[in-house]
Amino acid sequence: MQDVADRAGVSAQTVSNVINGRTERVGAETIDRVTRVIDELGYRLNQSARSLRKGRTGIIGLGLPVLASEYYSELAERLSVRFAERGIRLVAENTGGAMAAEVESLAASHLETYDGFILAVAASESVDLNRLLPTKPIVLLGERALSSxxxxxxxxxxxxxxxxxxxxxxxxxxxxxxxxxxxxxxESVQTLRTRGFDEAHRERGLQARPERIVNGGLDMADGYREVCALLDRGIGFDGIFALTDSCAHGALRALADRRVRVPADVQVVGFDNVRASAYSTPRLTTIEPGNDEMADEIVRVMMARLQAGATPGERHRSTAHARLVVRESTR
Known part of the structure; x- marks a missing residue:
């Protein structure tokens, strides 16, 4: 690194900043010069040596139940950007939403690759997690309050x-x-959001009818298929609460194909506030669950654990604030 610095006419710290992506205060010309000298000298980071010296890998793992999802891909991007600002790489893994894969991702042997691990829990219960004896910091995220x-x-x-x-x-x-x-x-994202659906009805002296609780999946294709099926069966409705934005986008397509006007005939609200929701036709009214707030909190908690080492302490639990984002799919 000092050889690169001498040849490029900069400090070793500047070289370190360029290598580790901390370039907010490094000019484009300097980045180009340092990068060119690195290529000329054939300099490469020795990751194994650096890990031994620091006692760290510089990598955080992220276990997701599905990778081909707008919500989870945007979550991964938010976390990746925030960790990169701290010189840490994020590596995403697909657990498939299976309990065995979620538990395995937190096993000590698997965690050797990482400094810490973030797990979006889909299937595991507290009893599954309480059997584990992890050697690295773990942050859970998701729908349910699990192991303390x-x-x-x-x-x-x-x-x-x-x-x-x-x-x-x-x-x-x-x-x-x-x-x-x-x-x-x-207890899951589906049952919890359905509970909120029922609570809103009860607060207004109403009761949601069982046939209008449609348990058909949360993806775009699911939303399209189930709305078409409702229309085919002649089940009348004038409002849709789709439990995810992806499901809502499928519903919007089905309504458009059947010449049902949104929001004049049917109003639609989604949940997650993924980026595509601001560009659908019509633009989707949705719930912003605190996406940035959660990403900030996940990184804050993980960094605090990394700095504190493996010392036990009181576990942290926080819940992000949900708010409505009104767009064109409601009146």
Whole structure:
């Protein structure tokens, strides 16, 4: 590194900043000169040596239930940018939403690759997680409050769903569908958001009818298929609370194909505030679950654990604030 600095006429710290991507205060000409000298000298970081010296790999793992998802890909990007600003790389893994894969991702042997691990929990329960004896910092994120042995950043699914449903009812919809809803399964994003759907009805002296809780999946294709099926069966509705924005986008396409006007005939609200929701036709009213707030908190908690080392302490749990983003799909 000093050889590169001498040849490029800069400090070793500047070379370090360029190598590690901390270039906010490094001019473009300097970055180009340092990069060119690195190529000329054939300089390469010895990652193994650096890890031994620091006792760190410089890598945080992120376990996601699905990679081909707008919500999870945007989450990964938010976290990647924030960790990169701190000189840390983020590596995403696909757990497939399977309990065995989630538990395996937190096993000590697997964690040797990482300085810490962030797991978006889809299937595991507290009893599964409590068996683990992880050697690295772990931050859980997702829908449910789980084991108190781990730091956990949650989203307020019930409150967000209640806000979304209340918005539809207060804007004149009387027969609502919970698209992707589930009243009877184990606690999950579906049951929690359905709980908020029901609470909004009860707060207004109403009751959601069982046939309008449509447990057909949360993806775009699911939303399209289930709305078409409702229309084919002649089940009337004038409002849709889609439990994800992806599901809502499928619903919008189905309504457009059947010449149902949105929002004049049917109002639609989604949940997640993914970027595409601001560009759909019509633009989607949705719940912003605190995406940036959660990313900031996840990184803050992980960095605090890394700096504190492996010392035990009180586990951290926080819930992001959900809010409504009103666009064109509601009146």
């Amino acid at each position: 042995r781990f730091d956990h950043v949650l989203m307020d699914n019930v409150a967000g769903a209640c806000i979304a449903t209340g918005h539809l009812l207060d804007r004149g919809s009387e027969s609502l569908v919970a698209l992707g809803g589930d009243r009877s399964g184990p």
